[in-house]
Amino acid sequence: MKERDHVNKQEIVEEAKEMMKVFLMEAKQYIEASFEKELWIETKSSRNDLVTEVDQYIEALFTRYLKQYFPSHRIFGEENAEHKVESLEGAVWIIDPIDGTLNFVEQKRDFAISIALYMDGIGEYGIVYDVEKDDLYVGEKGKGATLNGREIRKVSDRRGVADSLLIANLSAVNLYPKLKEAIRVSRGLRLYGAASLEFMAVATERAGAYLAANLAPWDVAASKIIAEELGCIVSRLSGEEIDMLEKGTSVVALPKVYQELQNLYLKK
């Protein structure tokens, strides 16, 4: 492919979609082939914080595509020490090559590739690809979101906690113990083990909210774009905006659920 001079955001996003088609096809093939062999797996910060050769390969593969399509863009990624950024100035791609690595290793399902394009700090384009289901969620700033090419409808602004399933991790409940009461009055608790897919559960209204502590920028960067395009509210549990350079807590929720959580259950 010849290098092109991308003059505006729209042109970049259109080119990005082309890149994503070929990248995701190759990534899926590689991941499926990996199911047939024994994986090299290493622990990181703890015995359940894993990295496999597949995580590293997918991030490296994406890097190769990016260098070809957008050589001047920067990468902020989980698995390569060189993929760190100090600012979100210009065009920055935030990648989690496999979100839900424990699921990938233990279950071979419920994991996703999550990639977002931020330009001067604004999320312009994000994809979450559930590899095993072959479900591709795409969000584009100001243009809504699609699942496998079909427009996803906006979320309800009438549904509250009592009408919704909630997704929460234990660390979030420990930080905000009143969440136990929210879970009690809700339709029940779920947790799937891949932040990006939990975001997609809320964005497609299968759940009313996902509340989590200890998420990294690459866990939420793409999903936030998609969820916001569909009318969900995304913030830190405290209500503050998410800083895409820092780890921290996150909530994504339907608008009414979000208000109820903030008013009743996320107060210290």
Ligand code: IPD
């Ligand atoms: C993890 C998953 C998990 C969340 C963790 C993340 P990883 O991502 O999204 O659901 O609870 O905080 O680190 O390590 O599998 O990419």
Ligand code: CA
């Ligand atoms: Ca992750």
Ligand code: CA
């Ligand atoms: Ca990961």
